Amino acid sequence: MDCGLIGRLGVGKTTLFQALSGHSVPVTPGAMKPNMGMASIPDARLDRIAEFVPTQKIIPATVRVVDIPGVPSGGDSLGQVLAHIRTVDALAHVVRCWDDPGLGPADPAGDIDAMDSELLLSDLVVVEGALGKAQRSARGNDADAKQRLAVLQKADALLQEGTPLRDASWEGAEAAAMKSFGFMTAKPVLHVANVGENDVDGASDHVTAVREAGGGTCVVLCATLESEIAELDEADRADMLESMGLQQPAVGALAAGMNQVLGLSTFYTAGEKEVRAWVIPVDCPAPEAAGVIHSDIQRGFIRAECYACDEIFELGSEKAIKDAGKLRSEGKGYAMRDGDVVHFLFNV
Template identity: 60%
Template sequence: MEIGLVGLPGCGKTTLFSSLTGKQVGGYSEKPNLGVANIPDPRLGIISQFIPPQKIVPATLKLVDIPGVPPGSDAKKLNGFLEHVRQVDAVCHVVRCFDEGMPVDALGDIERMDTELILADLMVAESATDKATRTARSGDKEARQRLEVLGKVSELLNETTPIRQRDDWTDSERKILKSYGFITAKPVLFVANVDESDVAGDSDHPRKVKQLAESTGAGTVVVSAKLEAELAELDDADRDEMLESLGLSEPAIGPLARGASDVLGLTSFYTAGEKEVRAWSIPIGASAKEAAGSIHSDMERGFIRAECYHVDDLVNFKTEKAIREAGKLRSEGKGYVMQDGDVVHFLFNV
């Protein structure tokens, strides 16, 4: 899963990207920056207390920092930007809520960005409609279904409503939306990038962003990218001290990763052993077999069963042996729907 950082130039995407991934990015480039951020997860620490591993491996978030294009850019520049946005699974829309010489216009900025994205989708929808109309004429049933979806899409977009706002798409309709790569159908997490003096996001601007997000089926987090960049430079002790003095409980990657997981519909399971304790992200509703596949395709192919328990069982019973003796170790088949917080041993044979 890749999350694209999107927003007008100067809203703080690269600043945020660097602080989250630890990657220093020099100067302006038209190419996106790619990086990986570790997702902090308190359960990893809990599991490791009971099953001490050689290493702890958090789940990760792939971030793509997509350079903004100024409104009114030429078509080539704009298309380059849109192509990058089409490739990500979710959009993290960074909104400038800090005043740096320029007055803040959070809602106006969102509208300027969203208008570009909506127009881009509308163009795709129009040419796709032409094509599907021709195919449907020859009686092609699938083309007719596509036409129906495209009709709904055009209706929304013509009202400047993002496609995601309609929440009753069926699975087959969603598949069609995905095949066209509609940008406004992607899940969105707004990041209100606030001034260092407003880390709680109490001022008007982040509040408005939150309201807008809620009314359009998106999530929101409040972050001060500049402050995060400063935090990222510190060692653990100094960072904790600075967080505390700011009244923050953790660096921004925490709320950001949870927000992204939420909009993407992801959940976590864990593998635990002497070698490593590790967190894995999977879509909510994924089966045990699919979860095995997220680790290795061999595990999915040769899946026999999953032995699992919940993190809470480990807290209660302290060891896997005690969990087994208490009858809490479950043996699940390939169709088992993974639950958030499952700790799993996959048995497989290839």
């Protein structure tokens, strides 16, 4: 699962990438090569579980982040940038919400509109390019070809009226065909309001504009501060967060927002070797969740012993949970719930 940081030129994508990945990369305005790195997902519940289950290591879940070059207004490099955007699974659209001496006053609504139009137009070009061939292929009896044509025609109509493809619903076979086209306006998007250092609580009109224009989920952060926070050791970090009135680094909120737009949830494994967070789709069946850890555990799945992490926060230990009769034994049909702590029993 790759999450792409996208946005107009100079809005703070590379700065945010550094904060997320801990990689120090040159901040070269207008660089055309994407940066890639893994970001650990900060998770207060994970740290809290480790307070109750003594362990050697705490291992957060991770997500791959791709820092994509800024989208220029037209020009030769536009196609290259769009090609990078096409390869990622989800978009974090970074929007400048500070007034910059060089770039001028922030215009979040205008920037969002410009980016959305660019992606929409590009999808439209792909659709119209594919329609002719799809019409010819659909003349025979090939059900797949007919399905692809129907999807392209539906996409064409939506895009013509300016509707991003993620706003329509795509059922079963349609969804599979959609995926194969890699449309950009179909990718889940989270808006990131990148604010100045004097606006970390996001009270400015600029942030309101992002919330309104963005429609969906919006996360407020200051990328320059976040990258400074990321460089500190743990004790200094806590001090700095407190002095800024923040609970946790905003990258935690970013990850939570991403999980929300992507329909993901988190479960935990907790033992003396490690306490670890894992990311799965919402309502994932227990054997598939086990497969995220190792394919053997999925193959030899017997049952999942689990409890909600809130229960250990309340009762204090796994033994107390068991004594209270709250340790559940779940079978193959169990749909994982966000915050479950699980021991998988398996046999291969």
